[in-house]
Amino acid sequence: MSLELRKVHIRDVVLGGENRLTDGVLFIDTKELESLILEDHRIRSVSFDLARPGESVRILPVKDVIEPRAKLEGGSSFPGVLDESMTAGGRGITVALKGCVVTTTGPIVGFQEGLIDMSGPGADYTIFSQYINIVMIIDKHDDINPHEHEEVVRIAGVKAAAHIGEIGLTCEEYEKTVYDWPVIGERYAQYPDLPKVAYVCNCMSQGLLHDTYFYGRDTKKMVPTMVSPLEFMDGALVSGNCVSPGSKTTTFHHLNNAVIDELFERHGKELNFVGLVLNPMMVTLKEKYRGAMLVADLVESLGVEAALITQEGFGNPTTDLMMACKNLEDMGIKTVIVTNEDAGTDGLSESLPDMVVEADAIVTTGNSNATLLLPKVDRVIGKLEDIERVTGGNVDSIKPDGTLLVEIHGIMGSHNLQGNTLLTAITV
């Protein structure tokens, strides 16, 4: 399996006019995009806005963030979501528009939608402040229930990202990277002197706003599965607008999985990256035991010396993380885990609700309970009051002077548990 990823750099975006990409400036025909999105009759209206790095703009409640993608060869950019026929991802040529993202917002679905600040202290806590956000405000019809509402915004986001990606499809200026993923025997045999490493990617699979989709299928209906990292980076995973804003693994994060990037970076130099297991984290204890058992089973079959597990969510999923870590360590597989912490607003509480002694190598992406005072901004895209109802916010979040007091939980991807953040925590 081989994937050529062409990165097209976007330096500005203009809404309106004909679709085209000229000198790094992306023009989007919003009328055409609107018609496409409104093909879903559950949607009442859709509108578009732009937020650029450094602007005094706040976007909320954000549901998902998606990188625009298109396939030049080899199937669909989000296989299994928009197409009936299944073409495996991770093959052929994919075009990724870098520097811009599709950001979905609109009336709140639940409690798990976050904010993005394009400037000020909040901007430091979200990687999305560094991108031109093509914001899509989606409103649904009244009779659409919460589960459908989530689906509506999820599919609309993916559609828009695929449609916008197409605009850059034939762009001749790009940066090319070719990723190879040979068959298992070849992977195992290559670099015999380097330690073999596996990656276990935990994903939430627990219901509304706690779901992940694999080739369009709800991961609640799966058991842990071996997946190629090339499929990850080629749209096989879509976020079900999943989990609280700070720990969200957005579709952008799946496409640009920080651990996969780093393992490929060192592949053939320091380590031999031989396999990846996708581990859906379910609700009941029995499912957790089953998942952790199968993770260990699959990782063992890869014959690796070491494994890295990343996390999504917190609380009961911490148990999945710890169980998998224990099972791998018990097999003699050296394991590092990535997690956030809930150490309380004062940072004095126990950081995690569950822990095993085998978890002796932990990378933390920060204390999600820590509070941050965000200044008033010139422009809000969305609805500021929704901060009162989402994770990280409460009824006292909006201060009389217009500033906003939030736990960093409320900021999109602030402590992303795939390690796609510089945030960490220390003890003082």
Added chain:
Amino acid sequence: MKRVLFYTNQFFGQIGGEEAAYTKPEVHEGPKGNANAIAPQLADAEIVATVICGDNYYAENMEDCRAYIRTQMEAFRPDLFLAGPAFNAGRFGIACADACAFVEEEFGIPTVTAMYEENPALEMYRKRIYILEAGKSAASMTKDAKRMAGFANKLLAGEAIGLPKEEGYFAKGRRVNVFSDKNGAVRAVDMLMAKIHGEPFETELAISTYEKVQPAKAVVDLSKAKVALLTSGGIVPRGNPDHIPAATAKVWGRYDLSGMDRLEPGAWESVHAGYDPVYANDDPNRVAPYNTMKQLAEEGVIGEIYPFLCSTTGNSTSVADAMRMGEEMVEQLKADGVEAVILTST
């Protein structure tokens, strides 16, 4: 010029050795004993007085000693309180740390003490005060006095205090967020490589140990017991009157159930962000099974149902907040004669 009150024991205060360990607290104007090792190194501050107390006396009469210190605090009105260093002396360590904790919490001024890493007072007080690293014995007095003075100067000048390793204090155990120069994925692979090669690495989060909860004894006769229903599933009256947050709740609510046979959909809702609330909103009894409780009471299985639902959202709640809320609920329930509870989660 800033004012400093100094605390030391009978030995370093030059009153006597072990035979003077029951010396009651006394105060001397200016620096006395080992206060003189620190006084000249204070940048813009003077030691206005030295409190000296026997170690045994402090350990056995803590309330008296604190009261004495309170009097001196009020008399001398210092800007900072210094104690020790206590080296590896257990009783002296406790006296220094306890005096600092008392002063800091009662008077809100900064305090500094220092001791050896094995001093038992360290674990007892480290969360509450700055304890600097010191040597095992008085042989390191010069070095320790310098470190204490330097740290005191920073505190008095209102300068930012750096990390424990940089400043030489024992970490208080508070987690604070910082930005690293490498993202979490890069750090994780670094750590993995070190672990593979058997090289030293430092976990970013130490393994926690949790307090074990002893299950209470079984209720002798449930048919005579008053039983309460509690939930961390975020079921509240519609409109969420207490504004219980969707996550990291620090409050809980107590809601009147009298006259109800079940939690009616529409009248109750879930405000918990940690699970799919659709099915709980369809029937709130799925999370807080008051209907079943009521049925059991009618059948005589349960004697009496406590007529309030105690509820919060157990979602990303810190262990400390969860413990506090649990204690608050228990206090209320005990006062109301509840003998057993059913606690549902999600």
